[in-house]
Amino acid sequence: MQDLEPFLVGGEWRTSPAVLDVTDPYNGGSVGSVCLAGREDCNDALVAAEAGFMQMRDLPAYRRSECLMAMADYLEEHADEAAELIISEAGKPRQAAVGEVIRSADTLRISAEEARRIGGEILPLDWTEGGGGRTGYLYRVPLGIILGITPFNFPLNLACHKLGPALAAGNACILKPASKTPFSALLLGEAALAAGVPPEAVSVLPCLPETAEAMVSDSRVAMVSFTGSPEVGWHLQAAARTPRVGLELGGNAAVIVHEDADLAYAAARIVRGAFSYSGQACISVQRVLVHLAVYDEMRLLICERAASLVTGDPAAPETDVGPMISESAAIAAEKKIQEAVEAGAVCCTGGKREGAVLQPTVLENTEPAMAVNACELFAPGLTLTPYETWAEAVAMAADTPYGSAGRYLYKRPHPHP
Structure with missing residues (x-):
């Protein structure tokens, strides 16, 4: 050069x-x-x-x-x-x-x-x-x-x-x-x-x-x-x-994980979709909606995978999650996460920042109006939310002004989309 x-x-x-x-x-x-x-x-x-x-x-x-x-x-x-x-x-x-x-x-x-x-x-x-x-x-x-x-x-x-x-x-x-x-x-x-x-x-x-x-x-x-x-x-x-x-333009993509889904497969795909390139993609997974019957198991699988990701130098072959595009971008994302926690959300894993590197973060007990749900986070973070019925999950997924992507993980087609 x-x-x-x-x-x-x-x-x-x-x-x-x-x-x-x-x-x-x-x-x-x-x-x-x-x-x-x-x-x-x-x-x-x-x-x-x-x-x-x-x-x-x-x-x-x-x-x-x-x-x-x-x-x-x-x-x-x-x-x-x-x-x-x-x-x-x-x-x-x-x-x-x-x-x-x-x-x-x-x-x-x-x-x-x-x-x-x-x-x-x-x-x-x-x-x-x-x-x-x-x-x-x-x-x-x-x-x-x-x-x-x-x-x-x-x-x-x-x-x-x-x-x-x-x-x-x-x-x-x-x-x-x-x-x-x-x-x-x-x-x-x-x-x-x-x-x-x-x-x-x-x-x-x-x-x-x-x-x-x-x-x-x-x-x-x-x-x-x-x-x-x-x-x-x-x-x-x-x-x-x-x-x-x-x-x-932007997105805050939702994933619906129904009770009959292959949970290990779903967890692997969600973690990859949420944290690849530090979540800096318009189709990055941000909101994960999980059927109540499998919520605890799914949370454990996602958190274990997220916590195992290697963060740091993007030039190192073993690195999974490198820096965000700038330290200021990482600070802005960290602030949204902290605001959610101060308002009652629970940080299951991650949430810490070093320079421009923000750890892969999983939040639960969030509200739809929180910035981590309502806005495009464009960072390595996702929220977990339980649901009871398929119709409820679809309505929650559609409750967004964005439209770049959505994913549905289940084994059988459902009669009430």
Whole structure:
């Protein structure tokens, strides 16, 4: 990695006097410094993307597919470098970081396959007298410039989720990575150029939020794809000039464990779903609803597994739970847990913090209105709540403004969903 990492504007690597220092969330050390794109750079990226779109639009499907396959190959060839970047800038444990690189290559390969499947439809119009002898043809065409804004928690794979489909469909794409994790997206920019993607069609722009918002509100952007917090997502939707805004926002996913479930299997899946990458995922398990008949056994199984997880240095192969993205994020999550305990909740295991590392935490005796239930915790914590009837459990699971994920663990279908 260079001492001062440039950003990518339509195939051109640029530097700037504005610099962002990226720190390791575990030890506070320097990961590196990246130059920040300014308003002029972003305008140049949009101008380049207009030309890049024309090239991508005319590029045959097989060539778009080949480029995406080559990008996947590039990531696999640089898998060790990519994993180390994710470990250092995102604090993701080694196993999870390696898994993200593998998944990123898969995302690009799936996009490559879909590039060859963009079809249309033939519609007979003779269902009325006036339509006799007429046929409708539906074609799918690329939109133009896609602006992808990605979060820190999957800095490489979610960038692939934006860039891969955009290029597959024949669009140009501008990526704005999270400020805490810009290096993974810049590596993806390298992959795109090495793979033969038309240079003008790809830009990767670490920049200030107000600079990104100026692009969101630019009429040249045909679609905005955002993954991140609900507050920022809804704000950007309001600011966008285009009606095409895709938002992937927060969640506080519920799991229902019924009395006939395989409890050992359920406990293993719940602990993995709640504490992987310190719970920093929009589909992370947060609320666990357990049938009263098996509640005590389930609590014991979950707490034993949670307490056995290895916390600490994400670079160590044995680490299960590393740091949160920053110490301030860990402090905020710890505060919500402490507030719940002060209001009557019981901490069954965990609850302690050292720097940015928050121990896997299991709470019971919580109330629905507590922040650990009502809000997205985005941290390694879950709540346990007993229920008596299946209908009651479903109602409790649905009592949330979020909607990213939900899970149901039972052996037999139930007649009263």
